[in-house]
Amino acid sequence: MESLQNALQKLRVAAGRFMLGRNGMDQLNYALLWGYLIVCLARALALALTRSALVGWAFDILTYIVLVVMAFRILSRNLPKRQAENLRWLDWWGRTKRITDGAIKRHRDKEHKYYTCKQCGTVCRVPTGKGNIIITCPKCGAKIQAKT
């Protein structure tokens, strides 16, 4: 038992030394892992629907690309570049999530209508059932014609 524990300990130390100075798993790599799983599912679905070997190959290539990119990013020693990629990904994901959440909230809200100002992009909320009104943008003062 003692020797097995020793061997495991040595393995852990060796793995730690191997990963020293390398990027390892970051949020972008977890996203790639999810992407890989989704592509695998899509592949099974597409194969079941089309029964085409070509479709299977296409998905195989896609899964390999995702895995290779992930392995490259895990083992990479170019930390500034990998961290910059990760930040870009987090930024994009945060923005996409905010936009999607906002759209879902607006879709569920039946008591208000939402208008986006063409000049500055501010979203203006007005109550429904007021007929044709003109909204003044609170940020830039532009007039928006609205049907509520």
Ligand SMILES: [Zn+2]
């Ligand atoms: Zn505006």
